[in-house]
Structures are given as C-alpha cells and as structure tokens.
Amino acid sequence: MDELHHECGVAAIYHLYSSSPSGLAPLAGADHVSRLMPRMLLDMQNRGQLAAGMTTYNPRREQIIDTFKQVGPVIEAFRYNHKAKHESIMREYAGRAAIGHVRYATCGSEDRSYAQPFERHHGCKWKWFSFAFNGQLANFTDLRAELLALADYHLVRETDTEIIMHYISHELRGDERPDLAQVFRNLSQKFDGAYNLVFMNAMGDMVVLRDPKGFRPLCYAQEGPLFAAASESVPLTNLGFREVRSLEPGEMIVIQDNQIRIERFAAREKPKHCFFEWIYFANVASTLDERSVYLSRAALGKELARQERQLGKVPLDEDTIIVPVPDTGKAAADAMAYELGVQSVEWRIRNRYVGRTCIEGTNNRADRARLKYTPLREVLAGKRVLLIEDTIVRCTTLRSLLNEVRERGGAREVHVRVACPPIVAPCFYGIDMSTVRELFAPRFMHGERPTVEEQQAMAKEIGADSLLYLPLEAIARCIGLDPDRLCRACVTGNYPTPTGSQLYQLALRTRNSETNGRTYEVPVANGVGVKG
Numbered sequence: 165m166d167e168l169h170h171e172c173g174v175a176a177i178y179h180l181y182s183s184s185p186s187g188l189a190p191l192a193g194a195d196h197v198s199r200l201m202p203r204m205l206l207d208m209q210n211r212g213q214l215a216a217g218m219t220t221y222n223p224r225r226e227q228i229i230d231t232f233k234q235v236g237p238v239i240e241a242f243r244y245n246h247k248a249k250h251e252s253i254m255r256e257y258a259g260r261a262a263i264g265h266v267r268y269a270t271c272g273s274e275d276r277s278y279a280q281p282f283e284r285h286h287g288c289k290w291k292w293f294s295f296a297f298n299g300q301l302a303n304f305t306d307l308r309a310e311l312l313a314l315a316d317y318h319l320v321r322e323t324d325t326e327i328i329m330h331y332i333s334h335e336l337r338g339d340e341r342p343d344l345a346q347v348f349r350n351l352s353q354k355f356d357g358a359y360n361l362v363f364m365n366a367m368g369d370m371v372v373l374r375d376p377k378g379f380r381p382l383c384y385a386q387e388g389p390l391f392a393a394a395s396e397s398v399p400l401t402n403l404g405f406r407e408v409r410s411l412e413p414g415e416m417i418v419i420q421d422n423q424i425r426i427e428r429f430a431a432r433e434k435p436k437h438c439f440f441e442w443i444y445f446a447n448v449a450s451t452l453d454e455r456s457v458y459l460s461r462a463a464l465g466k467e468l469a470r471q472e473r474q475l476g477k478v479p480l481d482e483d484t485i486i487v488p489v490p491d492t493g494k495a496a497a498d499a500m501a502y503e504l505g506v507q508s509v510e511w512r513i514r515n516r517y518v519g520r521t522c523i524e525g526t527n528n529r530a531d532r533a534r535l536k537y538t539p540l541r542e543v544l545a546g547k548r549v550l551l552i553e554d555t556i557v558r559c560t561t562l563r564s565l566l567n568e569v570r571e572r573g574g575a576r577e578v579h580v581r582v583a584c585p586p587i588v589a590p591c592f593y594g595i596d597m598s599t600v601r602e603l604f605a606p607r608f609m610h611g612e613r614p615t616v617e618e619q620q621a622m623a624k625e626i627g628a629d630s631l632l633y634l635p636l637e638a639i640a641r642c643i644g645l646d647p648d649r650l651c652r653a654c655v656t657g658n659y660p661t662p663t664g665s666q667l668y669q670l671a672l673r674t675r676n677s678e679t680n681g682r683t684y685e686v687p688v689a690n691g692v693g694v695k696g
C-alpha cells in the first residue's frame with residue numbers, strides 16, 4: 165500500500181563536553197557529531213521524502229545555530245551523490261549538537277520554505293532558536309485564528325509549524341530567561357493533537373519532547389557523553405547505541421549546562437499511541453514503546469491465517485499462493501503463509517534503476533507501475549492468489565495491483581485479505597487522510613463493522629473475487645498493548661481529543677459537499693470551522 169504517506173520524522177544528537185569523547189562520535193571528533201544527523205535521517209526516510217534538513221550548534225561560529233534544508237529525499241538534499249559537495253555541507257554546518265527533520269506534507273505546500281527545522285533568529289541567544297516537529301495540531305485553525313486576532317500578527321504559510329514557532333516565541337517574550345519546561349508546559353495547555361518536537365537555542369540548550377498522548381513514537385539513547393533521539397529506534401541502533409528507550413508521553417528531555425534531565429511537562433494521562441505506526445508507517449526493524457514492528461506485523465499475519473482457516477472459503481492446496489502487497493505487507497504475508505502451509509512468493513520484480521525520474525510516456529499510475537515492476541507470469545498464471553494488503557485507505561493502488569495480478573500475471577482468482585479493520589474515519593493527528601469522502605470503506609458500510617455482503621460488494625467494485633478485513637480486536641492483540649493505550653480513531657470514529665471529535669463531526673457533515681481540501685484547513689470564517 166503506497167497511497168498513504170508518512171507523517172515526518174524528527175531527530176536530535178548532542179555530544180556533551182567531556183574529557184573523553186564517545187566511541188560512537190564520528191572520526192572528525194565531538195565537534196562534528198552533526199555529521200551523524202544525515203545518516204539518522206536516512207534511516208527514517210520511510211517517514212517522509214519531500215524534504216530534509218538540520219540545524220546545528222557551534223558556539224565558535226558566527227551563526228551559532230545555523231540551518232541547512234533542501235527539498236528531496238535525504239540522499240539528494242545532503243548531496244550524498246557528490247562527495248565534495250556533501251563534505252562541504254558537513255564542514256560548513258559542523259557542530260556538537262544538531263536537530264533534524266524529514267518531511268512529508270500533511271498541510272502546506274511542497275517548497276523549501278516549508279522544510280524543517282524552522283529557525284527564528286534573534287539577537288538574544290536564548291530567544292534565537294530552531295525546532296522541528298512531527299505530527300499535526302488538530303486545533304491548528306483555532307490557534308491560527310487566535311494569533312491573527314492579536315494585533316499586528318501576519319502569517320505567511322499554511323502550516324502548523326509556523327503557528328508553533330510563533331507560540332514558542334510568544335512564550336520567550338520579556339527580559340527573563342524562562343524555564344524551558346515551563347514554556348512547553350504552557351504550550352501543552354493550548355495544543356491539541358500530535359506534536360513530538362526537537363528544539364535547540366543559541367545557548368546550546370536542547371529539548372526533545374513527546375506530546376501528552378504519545379501519538380507518535382519517540383526513542384532516545386545515551387552512551388557516555390553522546391545523547392541521541394529519533395522518531396524511531398532504527399537510527400539509534402544503527403549508530404551503535406545498545407540500549408534504546410521510548411520517551412513517556414508528556415515527558416521532555418532537557419539538555420542544559422552540560423547536563424541531561426527528563427522532566428514531565430504535562431499531567432500523566434492514558435497514552436494513545438497510533439496503531440498505524442506498527443501496522444504500516446514505522447520501519448519494520450524498529451521497536452516502538454517496547455513493541456517490535458516486525459513481530460506485530462507477523463502476528464497480524466497469524467490472525468489472518470486463523471480467520472482463513474475458520475472461514476474455509478479458499479482451498480489451501482498447491483494451486484493457492486500468498487502474495488504480499490510490497491513492501492509493508494510482507495511480514496504479515498510470510499507469517500500467514502507459514503501458518504497455512506502455503507507458499508508466500510515473490511511475484512513482481514522491481515526495476516531498481518528507475519528511481520524518481522520522470523520518463524516520457526508515463527502519464528498515469530498504470531504506466532508508472534509498468535515501468536517500475538514486472539509481474540512474474542510464471543508464478544501467477546492459473547493460481548488462486550491470496551493478496552495480502554496491510555490496509556485500504558482510498559484503494560487507488562490496490563485496484564492497479566489487482567489488474568497486474570490478474571491481467572498481466574494471469575491469476576485465476578484473486579482474494580484480498582487486509583491485515584487491518586476498515587478505515588472509516590479521518591486522521592487529524594498527522595496522517596494524510598483528513599476527509600470521510602476520500603475513504604474507500606465508508607461508501608459500502610452501514611454499521612460499525614463490515615458485513616460479509618458489504619465486503620463482497622467492495623470486492624466486486626475493485627475486481628477481486630473476495631475481500632476480508634481483520635476485526636478491530638485483532639489490532640491490540642497483535643501489537644500486544646491494551647486497546648485503551650492505542651489511538652484507533654480512524655477505525656472506530658472515537659477520537660481521543662476534543663478537537664478530533666469536533667473535526668470528525670465536521671467531516672461527516674461535509675462528506676457529500678463539493679468542498680475541497682483537508683477538514684482541519686476549513687477556515688473558521690466560512691462558518692464551518694471548529695472552535696476547540
């Protein structure tokens with residue numbers, strides 16, 4: 165499933181002053197730990213490919229904090245393909261501390277000015293800061309209206325990042341250097357939604373924080389004087405950290421005066437981790453909140469196998485094969501195949517040399533698929549195929565895959581099995597699906613759960629022989645967390661924050677209207693916006 169995009173990633177690294185540098189520091193030394201940042205971002209590229217950037221701290225440099233960012237994936241943004249240019253970026257931005265970001269846009273345009281980190285220059289060092297964030301403020305419209313109601317405010321971008329920047333600046337007003345924990349304590353009273361944040365100022369202070377519900381993952385590690393944090397565990401384990409932990413929701417790590425401390429900035433409440441992180445978004449090698457992504461996906465495959473056996477609709481003989489929707493459906497497909505004793509097979513070969521290039525004559529999805537992939541007719545022809553999909557959002561990609569399996573591959577039957585319940589409601593916490601009308605399942609469903617007939621109607625519509633989802637209960641069971649600790653709003657319609665519930669009502673009211681755009685971007689001035 166590649167129709168749903170990721171929701172950004174943040175990273176931070178800091179080498180404290182120490183007589184003996186960390187063994188994990190780069191060869192160039194502790195003053196160059198910023199060199200590790202592009203590597204960390206590369207390990208989180210699954211979370212966003214639109215832009216990448218970093219801010220580094222070097223008190224000996226005229227620009228004490230300085231920001232480099234570019235549109236494009238990390239390899240392009242940091243010029244990895246041009247050794248001299250990459251080296252020149254690394255030298256110019258060398259520092260003993262850095263924050264970084266990979267971007268996918270859930271709101272705002274795609275140009276460089278939207279890339280993060282966002283730096284706000286100021287003559288006073290503790291007011292000169294840079295930050296990057298991962299998530300989505302559900303009450304973005306309210307916060308924006310509140311700012312504009314203040315005298316002389318002018319906003320230049322349609323993004324919550326700019327709003328957060330102004331709110332942080334507002335907290336830093338006055339002549340007294342404020343306590344950073346208090347700054348973010350105050351902001352947590354105003355923000356509703358998902359907002360993991362990395363922050364650094366020209367005093368060399370750093371903050372890494374996870375929002376009070378812990379929607380998005382945030383991992384950290386320390387080895388001697390080297391500290392690092394990232395949206396996922398993979399960048400940290402790949403740097404060589406042995407013990408990687410998850411930051412508790414509502415907690416922040418503050419690095420100040422060469423000391424690291426963890427502080428609570430928001431009252432303890434039940435976490436609401438986004439279940440999608442385990443099912444689809446996160447790197448399959450990551451461990452988030454002590455739950456392995458790979459093992460969660462494998463458990464979903466076992467659930468699918470149990471369901472298949474119970475229903476007994478598709479004969480499990482040598483004419484049946486299991487094929488995953490690449491790449492995220494693979495762990496579930498392999499586990500299902502093992503349980504059922506049928507083969508999970510590679511069925512399409514990717515041309516690894518196409519990359520992001522635009523090639524003459526590739527105008528639509530089917531053209532691009534033809535250019536990028538070749539289905540193996542010798543594997544598919546005449547077979548009964550169980551096609552394993554991780555989730556269905558809009559169903560654009562699945563339709564063209566079905567066509568590939570049947571028309572180009574020559575499969576006899578295609579049965580879609582989805583390792584997730586139907587997506588029935590939008591996300592206002594950072595995943596790019598914000599309206600009901602763009603979703604596939606609600607067009608067929610009349611109750612809370614899909615009936616056999618409704619699933620058959622879906623199958624017919626997309627040209628499959630059958631289609632079955634996993635039930636809601638399977639999610640928490642497979643991730644191994646209490647359902648109360650998960651956000652499952654997009655599969656239940658029950659939102660964990662007030663603005664989420666209000667926006668859902670708005671999305672239901674406007675589902676049949678001609679209004680374009682994302683629900684949380686509907687202006688309050690139109691009379692349909694949400695007041696938190």
Ligand code: SF4
Nearest residue numbers: 438591593651653654
């Ligand atoms: S609504 Fe769905 S996608 Fe969004 S945070 Fe909740 S579980 Fe994740």
